Amino acid sequence: MxxxxxxxxxxxxxxxxxxxxxxxxxxxxxxxxxxxxxxGLGAQAVGQTLDAPAYVGSETCAECHAGQMEAWSDSHHGLAWTLPGEDTVLADFDDTEFADHGVMARFRREATRYLASVTETDGVTRDYEVHSVVGVEPLQQYLFETEPGRLQSFDIVWDTEKKTWFHLYPDQDLPPDDGLHWTGPYKNWNGRCAECHATGYEKKYDPKTRIYASTQAEIGVGCEACHGPGEAHLAWTEGREPEANSVPLDPFGFTMAFDGGNTEAEIQQCAGCHSLREAYGDGNPLPGTPYHDAYNLSLLTPNAYHADGQILGEVYVYGSFLQSKMYERGVGCMNCHDPHTTELKAEGNAVCTQCHSPAGNSEFPTLKLATYDSPEHHFHPDGSPGTECKSCHMTERTYMGNDLRADHSFRIPRPDLSAFTGAPDACTGCHQDQSADWAAERIAEWYPNSTKRNFHYGLTLARGRENPAAARDALIALAEATDVPAIARATALGLLQPVADPELAARFEPLLSNESALIRTEALELQRAAPPRDRVLRVINLLDDPATSVRFAAARQMLDAPVAQFPRDVEVKLAAAMKEWQASLTTRxxxxxxxxxxxxxxxxxxxxxxxxxxxxxxxxxxxxxxxxxxxxxxxxxxxxxxxxxxxxxxxxxxxxxxxxxxxxxxxxxxxxxx
CATH class of the missing domain: 1.25.40 (Serine Threonine Protein Phosphatase 5, Tetratricopeptide repeat)
Structure with missing residues (x-):
């Protein structure tokens, strides 16, 4: 994750x-x-291919794609990870200080070097040189090389708007030997962060020495981080045949095709970094790798989401978006976001009214043609925050101290659910002097005949979190429903696992062939409750499932399979799945x-x-x-x-x-x- x-x-x-x-x-x-x-395994990392085209670097793209390069160079992708210098370091290193919870940091410059003297709670002072810089706004973070090859993200960061230092975790008071200290494993850049801030990244951790020998084709999210390695594309531009490799390429020589009209593939490409997940490989999978071949997506779990699916922890968009009607109707990331500037395609409500208007959008013919950017819809005074679409449909939470992130589930405000789910609502997020009941009454007055206040899966998930045995029937109904998002159905299956029995395992056998890898994976986990023979017969068919997540779940199920010998073809599939799963574990x-x-x-x-x-x-x-x-x-x-x-x-x-x-x-x- x-x-x-x-x-x-x-x-x-x-x-x-x-x-x-x-x-x-x-x-x-x-x-x-x-x-x-x-x-004991040293197998090749999941999602990486040894004979793929080579990376050539973003600068190589500039000659032919100058406009895209100009848009990208100052973007959050282009500045996701940079080397320290006059143009990249935004913080004040002119002998400034910051102290909090017994930790003192003094920041200074020596010629072209940026340094910090850090006195920890144990009284020991150490000098660190800034190795590299992360991000550009609204905060900037600095990496220190605490041991050769090991990069750690420092907890004291720079607020680029207020022009001041602040601590990311002001409530933590940790000694240097605590695992959650900034020098510990959870703040390690090589393993936790770099793959989404670099291009062509490989972690290369040696568990015997605990040393990183990480490499990347380019720091920062470059052109090839999304399109794929550029070597074969260069050959295409020159009329040459690309070097022989086994990786499928589009007509232009890329591993990821953005001009093919495959919105789902494009969403999954973005989701690789914009999601709360566990990576299976040792670094970046090749662009174009299906999501569930490279990652295990977090479900709607209590530490990550409210019971109704609203964001709670920092979940990085994808799990929220999968819950939305927009995703269901085929909307993709690039319908709203420019992929090179990473900015919205229009300002304010205009990004929404490019579709949600009387004119509509021919790409989405199911849209209701109506005026939404008006008091008749939002019932708020002109110029107030309530007139902004995002205020009601994309509520924001603050992460990393000052960074507002929007909920991408694009939900209709449901203050009537708050008392049952314990989740916040958009209305009282602004009207903090009012109650959820007050907000529910206002919405009922504005929309007396609405069909949008019917059952919501959050009610079942809230009950299931509290007592899965008592909510068993409701969770079963949710897991079998076909008109709710797959991530909610998979979450219901996950909540049922502690109370599973043979009857339940048999009931969900049909879900082992569901089109959603999330649902297949969780349905597999329920087979733990099946009689041993039935479990094995159901699981072996998924040992070569197209999705890595499902194959891994099947491999786990077979660990204690009570079978002395399988047919040869099953043994081969089982050995392959086991080896692949274990290789993935060793990369982490x-x-x-x-x-x-x-x-x-x-x-x-x-x-x-x-x-x-x-x-x-x-x-x-x-x-x-x-x-x-x-x-x-x-x-x-x-x-x-x-x-x-x-x-x-x-x-x-x-x-x-x-x-x-x-x-x-x-x-x-x-x-x-x-």
Whole structure:
């Protein structure tokens, strides 16, 4: 997933991992255990191809595409990641200071070098040189190379509008040895951020040495980050045959075609970075790679979304957009956004009225032709914020301290749902002195015959979050509904997993062939509750599913399959899926949460040494990861090695002295002492 500064959020991002941990070492030995060699694969990263065309750099494009280059060069894409210099560093490095929560930073220049002296809460002062610069507005962040090859994003950033320094996380008071400290794994640039700020990026992390040897064709989001490597296109411009490779190319030599009228492919290309997701590969997938071959999209989970699907955490657009009627009707990113300037195609309400007007838009014939930019629709005084379409239909939240991000679900305000879902509403976001009931009454007065105030899936998801057993029937109905977004249906399937039984697994077998990879993946997870033979027969058909996400889910289901031998063709598919999944895990070995997944896999296969090694790596990366410490105590205790359990517990308490679970373990072990 994209970076998250909340450790609980990181751990809960994959409920499957937590499920594996809770079952622990009590699982039976699977006959397929021999197919899993945790941590031992060096396979090629998902989504990357060794014989693809080469990258040539954005400057190569300028000669023929001067207009596009001029538009791009000052855009948020062009300035997503730059080297420090007079034209790129916007902050005041003229001996300025910032102090917060016992941390002091002094910023200065020495000739062409930009430096910061940082005094941490432990009283130690270290000097860092700015390695590179991130972003351009409304804030700018600076990267320090804390070890050779390791880039970390500093938490003290520059407000480009107020011209002042501020702390991204003012409520955090973290010592340098905390995993959430800016020098820790969750703020690492190489693993968490760089792939969306660079072109042709490869992370190249060595889990044995914990060293990064990252490379990229170009820092910043260049031309080839979206269109694909340019070597074959250059050959096309010169009338030459491109070098032989196995990657499909469009008629112009690109891996991603933007002139083919394939709006869905274009959306998925943007979504690779503009989504909250877990990447499967070691860096950028080739542009044009289908989304679900490269990423695992976050569903409408509590840390990311409100129960009705409104944005809560920083979810980067795609999961919101998938909920919208606009997506359903074929609207794409570039209907509203210029891909080179990254700005809207029109100012204010004009970007909406290019379609939502009496004239409509011939590309979208289902549009109701009506006047929307008028008091008869918005019922607000001219010149007030309420006249802006986005105020009601794209509410904004602030992230990273000062950056407003708009909700792209383009929802109709539903203050009548707030009492049931606990989610905010657009009306009282502005009218803060009023209640949601007041807002609901106003809307009912304005639109007395509206059909837009009927059932909303947020009601079911809210109930399912609170008590999936009590909401079982409603969640089933939502998962089977065909008139709601696939991401909401998949979320309902996810909420049903803790209460799944054989009957439910059988009921959702038809969804294993659903056109949505999200739904197929979650329906697969429900098969865990099926009788072993039925589960295997249903899962094996998806081991070679077109979508990587589905193949990985199928591979996980087969870990403890009670089958001694499969037909040869099934063995081949199973081995391929297992190998691909494990290769993906190893590319994220620098993630503490990935180490939990690796450890869970080892527990399922009863490979206790591998499980202990992975849990140990998790706490090495993040010493405050109590879930991993708990297992480092439980495993040796269950195996009768009480001395090892006590030793692990002492280590855990040394860095987490106040944790109640660890204290409870200490009391138990003390009571058992002869």
């Amino acid at each position: 994209a970076p998250d500064t909340n450790r609980d959020g990181v751990l809960s991002a994959d409920h499957r991992v937590n499920g594996i941990l809770s079952r622990g070492f009590r699982l039976l030995v699977p006959p397929l255990a021999a197919l899993i060699i945790v941590g 070995a620098d993630y503490p949460e990935t180490q939990l997944a690796i450890a869970g896999t080892a527990l399922v296969t009863r490979n206790f040494p591998a499980a202990v090694a992975a849990f140990r790596e998790a706490v090495t990366l993040d010493p405050q990861l109590v879930d991993a410490w708990v297992m480092l105590v439980r495993i040796p205790a269950a195996l009768g090695d009480i001395d090892a359990a006590r030793s692990a517990l002492d280590e855990a308490l040394a860095v987490n002295p106040d944790d109640p679970r660890l204290q409870a373990f200490a009391a138990e072990l003390e009571a058992e002492q002869p």
